[in-house]
Amino acid sequence: MRGRSPHPRCSRLRSGSRKNATYTAFREVGRVIRTVQLLRYLSDAPLRRRVTAATNKVESFNRFCRWIGFGNRGGVADNDPIEQEKAMKFNALLTNAVIFHNALDIAEIVRQLLEESREIAPEEPAHVSPYPTERINRFGEYSTHELGIQPEAYDPELDAGFTPLREQDLPTAGFGQAA
DSSP, X not given: OTTOOOOHHHHHHHHTOTTOHHHHHXXXXXXXXXXXXXXXXXXXXXXXXXXXXXHHHHHHHHHHHHXXXXXXXXXXXXXXXXXXXXXXXXXXXXXXXXXXXXXXXXXHHHXXXXXXXXXXXXXXXXXXXXXXOTTOOTTOOXXXXXXXXXXXXXXXXOOSOOOOOOGGGSOSSSTTOOO
């Protein structure tokens, strides 16, 4: 199979020649699909809210990743693709570890509120962001007296009696919304 050239029709499509009728037809079909999607987006307010909420969550995550990768302003100073990938993977690992720790803290706070007989609506935790930066000391405080202490096991279950939210019940205000 090595050395075989692609089918001639595929080669012509790949070349992007405006004279090629098949290329032009596919380009126009793509434009029609894009126009239909844009019109659907403009006419459907719930779709716009969902897209905006999802976009804001992704932007919050990316902002948090940049904040975590504070060295060299989060940039990768090496042109070696392997070193770039390593830096990105280390940043992702550290970001996920901090998010995991924040999620454990949020779950513990919910448990404490439930123990105090406080009622928590299912949508309330949905408004809490796992990306807070205020109480995180990126430069750290290094203590060696705790090295021999075994950490407590965490409880991944949060028995709050919540029922899963359906897509149409998801809140549209709060975390993930544009200001």
